[in-house]
Amino acid sequence: QAHLEESGGGSVQSGGALRLSCVLSTSTSSNYCMAWFRQAPGKEREGVASIDFDGSSKYDDSVKGRFTISLDNVKSTMYLQMRGLKPEDTAMYYCAAHSHWSCGLGENDYDYWGQGTQVTVSS
Numbered sequence: 001q002a003h004l005e006e007s008g009g010g011s012v013q014s015g016g017a018l019r020l021s022c023v024l025s026t027s028t029s030s031n032y033c034m035a036w037f038r039q040a041p042g043k044e045r046e047g048v049a050s051i052d053f054d055g056s057s058k059y060d061d062s063v064k065g066r067f068t069i070s071l072d073n074v075k076s077t078m079y080l081q082m083r084g085l086k087p088e089d090t091a092m093y094y095c096a097a098h099s100h101w102s103c104g105l106g107e108n109d110y111d112y113w114g115q116g117t118q119v120t121v122s123s
C-alpha cells in the first residue's frame with residue numbers, strides 16, 4: 001500500500017514557472033516508479049513524465065525541454081519543475097506510483113494516485 005500527496009500547484013502567467021511536489025508514504029520496501037499525469041477540462045488524462053527509482057526518466061513530447069522530473073529518495077519525494085508554462089499546460093496534475101517492472105506513461109500501469117493539484121496558466 002502507498003499514499004501520495006501532491007502540493008505546489010497555483011496560478012501563473014504564460015512563461016512562468018512552478019514546482020510540484022509529491023510525497024510517497026509506504027510501509028513496504030518496494031522500489032517504485034512514479035509519474036506525473038494531468039487532466040484538462042473535457043480531455044482525457046495524459047502522462048507528463050515518469051521517473052524510476054534509479055533516476056531514469058521519460059517525458060511526453062509536449063513538455064520536453066520545459067519540465068524536469070526528479071526524485072529525492074531520502075525524502076521519498078518526487079518533483080516536477082515546470083518552466084516556460086503555456087496556457088495549454090492548464091490542468092489538474094496528479095502524481096502516481098506503482099512497483100511493477102516497467103516505468104512509463106501508461107495510465108493503466110499505476111496503482112496509486114494522489115488527489116491532484118491545480119495548475120492554471122493565463123495568457
